[in-house]
């Protein structure tokens with residue numbers, strides 16, 4: 001090992017217009033080590049790594065590679081220095097195949113033409129590495145968000161870089177896929193690759209990290225070993241400690257009324273004969289592996305997709321199939337799994353994005369209610385604590401976790417009473433997670449109900465009153481909060497699937 | 502943690518950003534100054550009125566196009582629809598013997614209908630709007646020729662009035678101002694207008710938020726058809742006759758005006774004021790080149806270069822926005 005770190009950002013700073021986002025931060029990536037970046041939503045983690053990836057140029061400070069100052073004017077320049085990056089937001093071309101996406105920009109050539117056979121072979125090898133089992137000819141747009149994330153990871157891995165940057169790669173993954181990713185990370189570490197890893201899952205830090213750099217408000221706070229206990233990490237990052245990570249207050253007992261009923265719902269190739277009910281005041285968790293049909297089920301209930309048979313009833317009244325508007329009128333609100341693709345209009349302002357679900361209902365004679373909307377948006381942005389410069393800034397310029405809160409906030413403004421949450425805290429920091437959980441409590445306290453799909457098992461276990469397990473599109477079983485454990489849920493979710501393969 | 506808004510540290514005028522956001526306006530001012538210096542004929546009352554009349558047709562067409570482009574589509578049929586509407590109005594007056602004002606409304610209705618068909622085809626028929634409106638471009642022009650048998654038709658007095666003068670002010674300019682106000686009101690103040698930005702920015706997110714995306718698209722294309730009809734009527738009024746080949750190729754001017762005005766062809770961005778400036782840029786360039794005796798052949802070359810420049814500015818703008 002050389003005495004120099006592979007890569008150092010030395011006292012860098014970065015502003016966007018008037019907003020100073022990174023202030024005088026130093027962080028290094030060492031060969032054969034995993035450096036963790038930790039900080040709240042909007043702390044500046046992604047901005048920092050984008051300076052390593054050649055996306056942004058620092059306003060001040062230096063970038064050192066092997067101890068020598070360099071400039072990285074473009075992503076290509078960064079790649080030439082052996083830096084590969086998995087960005088927080090996916091950068092895939094939906095209409096192109098998995099293989100084309102993995103090999104994008106470096107397609108193998110033969111006689112000046114793309115050698116499709118070699119391209120498929122190399123892509124397949126990259127997919128095997130992370131244990132993703134899909135046809136490499138599938139258009140990426142047809143894959144769910146977790147699989148897309150895995151494609152993105154395969155893309156970065158197939159570059160064989162010296163320095164690998166991973167910005168929240170595990171946010172959309174279940175434990176299962178995270179484990180395969182960590183195996184690859186461990187291998188790379190043995191090969192001397194230097195890595196920089198960002199995650200809001202604190203348990204992952206001790207698992208694969210070596211050292212942790214903590215940021216707060218764009219400033220360096222501390223560098224501590226990855227073995228530091230979680231409470232201490234939280235304290236460094238948030239500035240205070242968080243007593244209860246999952247503050248679920250069950251209110252189901254007092255309000256036994258059934259609010260949502262799903263009866264024999266089937267959709268060919270997605271899920272089959274699903275029936276369950278949710279009572280007022282209840283949080284129902286849905287668990288399962290990626291591809292088990294959780295998202296498809298949620299989307300069907302929300303009216304986003306049509307289904308083949310069965311019905312959905314809200315407070316005893318049947319919902320028109322495939323109509324989002326009917327679902328919203330009945331009080332349903334849907335936080336989709338992919339905030340960038342399905343949740344937000346990125347070029348529109350935070351204000352507008354918060355108001356879409358209530359645009360028509362708050363209007364008078366077809367005129368949109370500007371001042372009212374602004375007031376509601378400002379109030380809700382405070383409640384869910386969206387960290388922003390102004391409410392008129394494009395939602396694109398918010399940090400990932402804050403974008404997620406904006407999708408959530410839309411349904412608070414709509415006063416939805418039944419929330420269908422698909423990965424509601426994906427990319428949200430520990431402090432803000434607790435705030436979202438408190439919002440869930442407030443909704444159930446007021447007699448609402450929540451159906452939550454989450455790949456984070458601790459979240460499902462910690463926040464649900466009841467847990468359904470889906471496997472291969474069918475209900476595999478149900479647990480009460482008291483009886484559920486990680487092991488029980490995982491065993492049920494994975495059993496047959498593992499036997500089949 | 503708190504919802505602390507990050508404190509503004511460096512205020513100060515960002516020239517690059519200003520230029521990127523107002524490139525068309527800056528370009529227009531520079532252009533006018535240059536023409537003012539180059540020829541004494543530019544800054545005369547007559548020439549300015551002339552510019553005003555010419556810009557009215559382009560701008561009214563382009564306002565309709567702005568709706569479509571903001572909503573993420575494109576409408577290639579506006580030129581043909583303009584001609585068809587004027588022709589229908591003339592036919593109602595001359596052949597069907599309807600009162601002039603009713604013939605005028607009939608013409609506008611024809612444009613609206615053509616636009617609604619475009620909207621239905623692209624929203625419910627799932628045709629890309631490029632294809633649906635390309636078909637309409639041909640259909641509408643064909644119908645115009647069928648109705649007129651290839652000959653001009655005289656317009657009603659009401660239509661001619663729209664092409665005439667109101668005191669010293671040409672009516673097309675009055676109509677232009679009204680159309681601009683209405684379009685900008687629609688886009689900025691109404692639910693449908695705000696929805697257009699959402700649909701163009703991310704149709705799936707709009708749908709999942711409960712916006713009636715298909716209905717909005719029908720309205721958007723319907724409006725484009727209606728504005729095209731108005732432009733067609735203005736054009737006919739100026740000539741006192743509906744011409745079968747009127748407004749040929751005007752769709753390209755309209756698209757160019759919208760893009761020069763700062764809208765993104767990817768959808769979700771665009772303003773009526775920008776489109777207005779874009780239309781002015783196009784017309785002033787043409788006017789200036791005429792005054793300087795540049796042939797119409799070279800004019801086409803120049804206009805092409807200007808469009809390329811405008812799109813280049815759009816790319817620069819997107820870069821400064823995302824960083």
Ligand SMILES: Nc1ncnc2c1ncn2[C@@H]1O[C@H](COP(=O)(O)OP(=O)(O)OP(=O)(O)O)[C@@H](O)[C@H]1O
Pocket residue numbers: 016019021039040041042043044045046047048088387388389397398399400401402427429507822823824
């Ligand atoms: N292009 C931009 N224009 C303006 N502000 C920006 C831009 N990009 C980021 N910011 C701001 O910079 C701050 C840091 O954002 P960044 O994405 O680095 O946060 P993060 O630490 O990665 O958060 P998260 O955990 O939510 O992903 C945020 O307040 C964000 O609003």
Ligand SMILES: [Mg+2]
Pocket residue numbers: 045046047088167399400401
């Ligand atoms: Mg980030």
